[in-house]
Amino acid sequence: MKTLKIGIIGCGSISKHRHLPEWAGNKFAEIVAVCDINEDRANLTAQQYNAKAFTDYRELLALEEIDAVSVCTPNALHAPMSIDALNAGKHVLCEKPMATSKEEAEAMIQAAEKNNRKLMIGHNQRFVPSHEKARELIKNGDIGKVFSFRTAFGHGGPEGWSADGRDSWFFKKEDAFIGAMGDLGVHKADLMRYILGEEVTEVAAFVDTVAKEGADVDDNAVCVVKTESGIMGTLAASWSYSREDNATVIYGEKGVLRLEDHPQFSLIAQYTTGEVVNYELGKIQSNDEGGQTSSKVIDKFVDSIIGNTVPAVSGEEGYKSLKIVLGALESNETKTIVKL
Structure with missing residues (x-):
């Protein structure tokens, strides 16, 4: 070959x-x-x-x-x-x-x-072991009907990551179009669609610049979303967190799944029976050392x-996740709940 x-x-x-x-x-x-x-x-x-x-x-x-x-x-x-x-x-x-x-x-x-x-x-984020496992547990009915979730992706901002530091294109609307919501929020929008196996139908959001002086894009966003079956959840994206947060918590009728919310266990399943199952599946890939070494994106593409x-995340899939971000921007501008 x-x-x-x-x-x-x-x-x-x-x-x-x-x-x-x-x-x-x-x-x-x-x-x-x-x-x-x-x-x-x-x-x-x-x-x-x-x-x-x-x-x-x-x-x-x-x-x-x-x-x-x-x-x-x-x-x-x-x-x-x-x-x-x-x-x-x-x-x-x-x-x-x-x-x-x-x-x-x-x-x-x-x-x-x-x-x-x-x-x-x-x-x-679809290819993180804890996220793949959570999708499997939900699909198998492990925590029963899902009612709600909260997910966040935040860190100190792209200046610590970008090759150009504080002069990075990330902070310039002409180049970036959108800030933390596009950089981090779109990851979580895609992740929740993947884990829940459902499309988001409505979004309401606050998207603002509160931490990065001189930036003409958002650095903080908090969204409330609703899926086709009625699951409601919050999604936060931020460039103002002093420590990286990449956690997701999913609430179901039979239990709660905690993803990337513990230093050792990447997934914790807490059941209404009192049983707790701790999964050590390897740390999520992050800008810090010690996370998973490969994102698996290139391997999946090949x-x-x-x-x-x-492809594992086709253009159509990327578009569906982008629509949530665009809906959040529209909601913030119009101060209305946006139907997708």
């Missing part, structure tokens, strides 16, 4: 810590080209991975040998670059949020269909290309 030739568009932190090492670690893939508007960054990355360096992504896409690309650029560039890549005949793994509007997301999906290429969105199967 031939090795997939890979191009990386954007050589910032998400590439450096996730995409590049995970592509390099996949035995069916070879990184052959990288691109960044920062020429020094592109050259340094190219040297590290023995690849060609570009500062114009269109030149990278013109390489016939490239089979697939990772789009790891600021949010506002996700859709146009992904569409160009799909039209150039490349499979695309795009970082989240996939787009800045419904129209962009639909155009990405259409480009993938038209060119018969795979489009996957990098929602890695599997879909080789096996010609629907």
Whole structure:
């Protein structure tokens, strides 16, 4: 079987810590080209991975040998670059949020269909062992009917993570479109759809900037959502937490599931019978050391290309999660409950 030739568009932190090492670690893939508007960054990355360096992504896409690309650029560039890549005949793994509007997301999906290429969105939280186990327990009726949940994703902000620190595109509306809600909230929107196996039908939200001076995007968001069967829950996303919080608690008629809420046990099932089951499934991947080493995103994407199967997080799936974020923004602006 031939090795997939890979191009990386954007050589910032998400590439450096996730995409590049995970592509390099996949035995069916070879990184052959990288691109960044920062020429020094592109050259340094190219040297590290023995690849060609570009500062114009269109030149990278013109390489016939490239089979697939990772789009790891600021949010506002996700859709146009992904569409160009799909039209150039490349499979695309795009970082989240996939787009800045419904129209962009639909155009990405259409480009993938038209060119018969795979489009996957990098929602890695689905592949965390505790999250996979919780989905299985709920599907099997382990905690009975689910009534409610609360989920959060917060940390001190992207300045501690981004290659450009406080000058990062994350804080600029023109590049980012949305702040903590798009960076972290969309992960949890996707996660709850996955774990519960249901679509969100209504959302109400407060989305604001309270912690990051000079930022023209949100740094805190709290949403209330309702699913098709009537499950109600809260979803919080923040760049103002002094310690990272990635926890989810799910309340059902027969018990409670606590995910990533304990330093040792990644999943705790507490039943109404008094029984407690502690699962040690490995820590969630995070910006701190000691989490799971691979997000599994690249491996899942490669599997879909080789096996010609629907990607684990397809464009359509990414779009459904994006709609929750867009609904939260609309709710905050209109001060109404938004029906999805």
